[in-house]
Amino acid sequence: MPDSLPADSVGIVTPQSYHFDTPIELACGQKLGSYDLVVETYGELNADASNAVLICHALSGHHHAAGFHSMGDRKPGWWDSCIGPGKPIDTNRFFVVSLNNLGGCHGSTGPSSDNPATGKPFGPEFPVITVSDWVKSQALLADRLGIECWAAVVGGSLGGMQALQWSLDYPDRLRHAVVIASTPRLTAQNIAFNEVARQAITSDREFHGGRYYDFDTLPRRGLMLARMVGHITYLSDASMGEKFGRELREEAYKFGYDAEFQVESYLRYQGERFSESFDANTYLLMTRALDYFDPAYEHGGDLSRAIAAATCEFLVLSFSTDWRFTPQRSEEMVNAMISARKKVSYAEIDAPWGHDAFLIPTPRYTDVFTAYMDRVAREVGA
Amino acid sequence: MRPDLEIIQQWIKPGHHVLDLGCGDGTLLDYLQRERRATGFGLEINPDHITTCMNRGVAVIEQNLDTQGLDNFDDGMFDVVLMTQALQAVRRPDKVLDEMLRLGREGIVTFPNFAHWRLRWGLALSGRMPESEALPYKWYNTPNIRLCTFKDFEALCRQKGIRIKSRRVVDGQHQNSWSARLWPNLLGEIAIYRITRENEQ
Numbered sequence: 001m002p003d004s005l006p007a008d009s010v011g012i013v014t015p016q017s018y019h020f021d022t023p024i025e026l027a028c029g030q031k032l033g034s035y036d037l038v039v040e041t042y043g044e045l046n047a048d049a050s051n052a053v054l055i056c057h058a059l060s061g062h063h064h065a066a067g068f069h070s071m072g073d074r075k076p077g078w079w080d081s082c083i084g085p086g087k088p089i090d091t092n093r094f095f096v097v098s099l100n101n102l103g104g105c106h107g108s109t110g111p112s113s114d115n116p117a118t119g120k121p122f123g124p125e126f127p128v129i130t131v132s133d134w135v136k137s138q139a140l141l142a143d144r145l146g147i148e149c150w151a152a153v154v155g156g157s158l159g160g161m162q163a164l165q166w167s168l169d170y171p172d173r174l175r176h177a178v179v180i181a182s183t184p185r186l187t188a189q190n191i192a193f194n195e196v197a198r199q200a201i202t203s204d205r206e207f208h209g210g211r212y213y214d215f216d217t218l219p220r221r222g223l224m225l226a227r228m229v230g231h232i233t234y235l236s237d238a239s240m241g242e243k244f245g246r247e248l249r250e251e252a253y254k255f256g257y258d259a260e261f262q263v264e265s266y267l268r269y270q271g272e273r274f275s276e277s278f279d280a281n282t283y284l285l286m287t288r289a290l291d292y293f294d295p296a297y298e299h300g301g302d303l304s305r306a307i308a309a310a311t312c313e314f315l316v317l318s319f320s321t322d323w324r325f326t327p328q329r330s331e332e333m334v335n336a337m338i339s340a341r342k343k344v345s346y347a348e349i350d351a352p353w354g355h356d357a358f359l360i361p362t363p364r365y366t367d368v369f370t371a372y373m374d375r376v377a378r379e380v381g382a
Numbered sequence: 383m384r385p386d387l388e389i390i391q392q393w394i395k396p397g398h399h400v401l402d403l404g405c406g407d408g409t410l411l412d413y414l415q416r417e418r419r420a421t422g423f424g425l426e427i428n429p430d431h432i433t434t435c436m437n438r439g440v441a442v443i444e445q446n447l448d449t450q451g452l453d454n455f456d457d458g459m460f461d462v463v464l465m466t467q468a469l470q471a472v473r474r475p476d477k478v479l480d481e482m483l484r485l486g487r488e489g490i491v492t493f494p495n496f497a498h499w500r501l502r503w504g505l506a507l508s509g510r511m512p513e514s515e516a517l518p519y520k521w522y523n524t525p526n527i528r529l530c531t532f533k534d535f536e537a538l539c540r541q542k543g544i545r546i547k548s549r550r551v552v553d554g555q556h557q558n559s560w561s562a563r564l565w566p567n568l569l570g571e572i573a574i575y576r577i578t579r580e581n582e583q
Binding site: 313315331334335338339341343344345346347348364367368371372375379 | 433435
């Protein structure tokens with residue numbers, strides 16, 4: 001825990017829950033009658049509500065993006081490196097909104113929430129949510145907060161997909177979309193990894209067809225495996241090599257199958273911790289949302305035609321060692337934007353951390369991000 | 383404003399869609415956006431320049447002409463493709479010229495003249511590779527790997543069926559001088575060419 005809060009921290013923050021009771025129609029055809037969204041905000045909304053920035057989270061993210069919930073917190077929010085006073089998303093200038101998405105498991109309505117119709121958790125009854133659905137719910141949240149137009153919608157990975165979707169679904173409601181370490185669609189390899197993760201979960205005996213809540217148990221083993229395989233795709237060969245190498249936990253081989261290499265025990269530890277804190281049904285839902293995302297699909301696979309609807313400006317960033325969503329995937333997006341005559345800036349950041357690099361403040365990443373957001377702030381008079 | 387940019391901006395019409403190859407810190411595009419309501423992109427590889435462009439609101443794409451080419455841009459999508467003081471630094475200037483006129487109806491190119499009298503004099507006198515204000519590097523670390531003279535460039539244009547719409551020859555400070563006009567390949571330091579395909583107007 002911090003003895004005192006760092007000067008560039010947003011400090012102690014308190015999440016707030018917003019209840020919506022107008023039914024929301026989802027891409028799958030189902031409706032969600034009422035729902036809650038848990039939200040954190042940092043900084044002050046200015047008089048003309050022009051300085052609002054929306055943060056969209058990735059697969060296992062949530063509303064707690066920056067600051068601390070209490071002085072006892074061991075770690076700050078998941079994107080504290082980029083959000084705070086003087087940081088790229090400068091809370092002295094911007095009003096930052098960060099929410100837990102629909103279907104999540106950190107307070108917003110999701111599979112582990114009670115279904116009002118039955119009084120029991122939704123479980124597998126919870127509808128599959130798409131990136132478009134999230135954007136729709138975020139727009140309703142913006143209405144509630146009095147934000148007509150975002151200065152920027154910002155996200156990494158799955159969050160970047162939401163930023164892109166915003167530009168297509170609500171072109172008049174954002175000035176900038178910042179799409180980091182993302183992709184316009186998953187590749188077969190990406191989907192394959194998601195499928196392994198889902199199989200790990202659904203084949204766990206404790207999964208009970210998604211009704212594990214009723215059995216007072218959790219598919220820990222499955223979720224742990226899902227996280228382990230996912231985690232590998234977030235790192236690079238080089239960063240794993242640097243962190244663990246072939247280091248053993250003890251001095252010699254034991255000629256058995258327990259966790260002997262450091263990397264094995266690290267993955268097990270990460271997986272176990274995750275399996276205690278994350279809902280398995282939410283994990284299934286999030287990976288499916290990733291699989292389905294493909295804005296070009298409705299336009300005959302032509303991404304530039306899909307992007308034609310956008311009117312905002314784009315910043316696209318990729319990382320050299322990201323093999324989950326490679327720089328080539330970002331360049332596909334950029335090229336579609338160029339073809340569609342959109343205003344777009346692009347940089348490939350040289351960083352060794354693989355996909356996770358979007359969470360790590362390497363100097364060039366910070367410079368580029370800060371420079372762009374500084375201009376956004378000036379543009380909206382913040 | 384830099385005098386060469388002053389000359390170039392006169393050739394950009396309001397609302398033109400422009401591509402600037404090697405856009406540097408975005409000074410020219412920034413000016414064209416504000417004063418000419420031009421739109422478009424800059425291509426750059428220098429990280430500091432890219433950051434500056436982003437900060438001033440110039441759309442900049444990190445892309446290396448030598449290794450990545452320009453395949454990601456569609457035919458005829460720009461009114462003008464610019465390349466200031468970078469032609470001599472690419473691996474295949476001839477191919478870049480082709481690409482410029484594939485993407486744009488018109489190209490604007492500036493480069494230093496290797497036949498300027500001071501460079502000729504320096505080489506003749508000292509027997510060493512010349513250095514100047516426009517070419518301040520050593521032979522082993524210079525980014526300028528494809529130096530040419532105005533005559534060389536014009537010969538290449540003829541060979542490729544590229545029409546030179548206009549040429550301005552200036553000195554090292556990009557000032558017009560009577561001497562450079564009189565005997566450009568000997569007395570001019572930098573040329574600004576406006577080029578197009580033979581069949582274009």
